[in-house]
Amino acid sequence: MEYRVVDVNTLLEQANDPAQRPEVIKALEHILLSSDDGNALAYRQRRDAAQALSKIGHVDAINALILxxxxxxxxxRAAAALALGTFNDLRVMDALVNALEDEAESVRIAALQSLNIFETLPYEIIxxxxxDESDSVRHHAIDILKKAEKRAMPALLRAMLHPNSTVRGTVADLLGMLKDEATRATLKEAAKQDSSRWVRSRAEAALKQLPPEQFDYPRINRNNYPGLQTQNPIEQMRAQQSSKLVSPQTPAEIQKMLDQLDLRLLNGEISEETYKRLVARWEAKLKDSTD
Known part of the structure; x- marks a missing residue:
C-alpha cells in the first residue's frame, strides 16, 4: 500500500481484512505522525488516525501513539492518550503518567481516563x-483513587502530610469514603492538629463515616470459675439476693424457705439448677438444725 493521505474511515474498513491490517496500521501511523503542511485543519486527520488505531487495538500502534x-x-494528544488506554502495557503507563503534566486540560483528563485500566499505579503522582486547577482533572483523579481502595491506602495516608491543604482535605474525604478502620488514627491526628481549619473539618467529617469504634472488653475464662459454667449472671444475682434477704435459723423458717423455693421454681423466677443447689443447701441446714 502506498503511503498517501486517504480517508481514515476507508482504511478502518480495510483493517477488517486480516491480510490488509498490517499495512493499514502503517498507513494510519503515517497519517498520525505527519505534519500540517500549512493546512490548519490537518490535525483532524491525525486525531482520526489515533482513534482508528484505538479501534483496531493492535500493539504495533503503541509506539506511534506514544510519539x-x-x-x-x-x-x-488527547486522542492519542485515549487510544493508549486500549493497551495494558508498561510503556503505555509511563507515557500516560508523563502526559499528566500536559498543559492542556483535555490531555490530562484523557491520560487519567486511560490510566484507570491499570490495577496498580504510582498513586503519589495521581x-x-x-x-489540579481543573475540576474535571481532580474528579478523574478521585475516581482512580476510589477504585484502587486498599492499593492506594499507604499513599493516601502519607498524603495527609502533604504541604498542599487542598490535597490533604480531599484525601481526608477519600479516606472517609473508603471507611477503613486503619485510617482512624491518621484522621484523628489531622482533626486535632492540622494547620488548616478546612482540613480539620474534613477529617472530622471523615471520622463520622467510619464504622463505630470497637472496644475489647476483658473476657472471663469460665473454666477457671466452675460456678459460672452452669449459671448465667442474672441467675447468680437472684440466688445471691435470695440468700441475703432471708437467713432462716429455726427448722420452721428453713422449711418455709424450701416451700418458697418450690413456688419460685414454678413461677420461673429461678432456674432448675439454682433450685437444686439452694434446696440441697437448706435441706442440709435443716438436717443439722434437727440433729
Whole structure:
C-alpha cells in the first residue's frame, strides 16, 4: 500500500481484512505522525488516525501513539492518550503518567481516563492532581483513587502530610469514603492538629463515616470459675439476693424457705439448677438444725 493521505474511515474498513491490517496500521501511523503542511485543519486527520488505531487495538500502534503525545495540537494528544488506554502495557503507563503534566486540560483528563485500566499505579503522582486547577482533572483523579481502595491506602495516608491543604482535605474525604478502620488514627491526628481549619473539618467529617469504634472488653475464662459454667449472671444475682434477704435459723423458717423455693421454681423466677443447689443447701441446714 502506498503511503498517501486517504480517508481514515476507508482504511478502518480495510483493517477488517486480516491480510490488509498490517499495512493499514502503517498507513494510519503515517497519517498520525505527519505534519500540517500549512493546512490548519490537518490535525483532524491525525486525531482520526489515533482513534482508528484505538479501534483496531493492535500493539504495533503503541509506539506511534506514544510519539503522538508530543503533537503540537491538543486534540491529537488527547486522542492519542485515549487510544493508549486500549493497551495494558508498561510503556503505555509511563507515557500516560508523563502526559499528566500536559498543559492542556483535555490531555490530562484523557491520560487519567486511560490510566484507570491499570490495577496498580504510582498513586503519589495521581494524588498530586487532587490539587489540579481543573475540576474535571481532580474528579478523574478521585475516581482512580476510589477504585484502587486498599492499593492506594499507604499513599493516601502519607498524603495527609502533604504541604498542599487542598490535597490533604480531599484525601481526608477519600479516606472517609473508603471507611477503613486503619485510617482512624491518621484522621484523628489531622482533626486535632492540622494547620488548616478546612482540613480539620474534613477529617472530622471523615471520622463520622467510619464504622463505630470497637472496644475489647476483658473476657472471663469460665473454666477457671466452675460456678459460672452452669449459671448465667442474672441467675447468680437472684440466688445471691435470695440468700441475703432471708437467713432462716429455726427448722420452721428453713422449711418455709424450701416451700418458697418450690413456688419460685414454678413461677420461673429461678432456674432448675439454682433450685437444686439452694434446696440441697437448706435441706442440709435443716438436717443439722434437727440433729
Amino acid at each position: 503522538a503525545l508530543q503533537d503540537h495540537h491538543a486534540a491529537v 494524588i498530586e492532581h487532587l490539587a
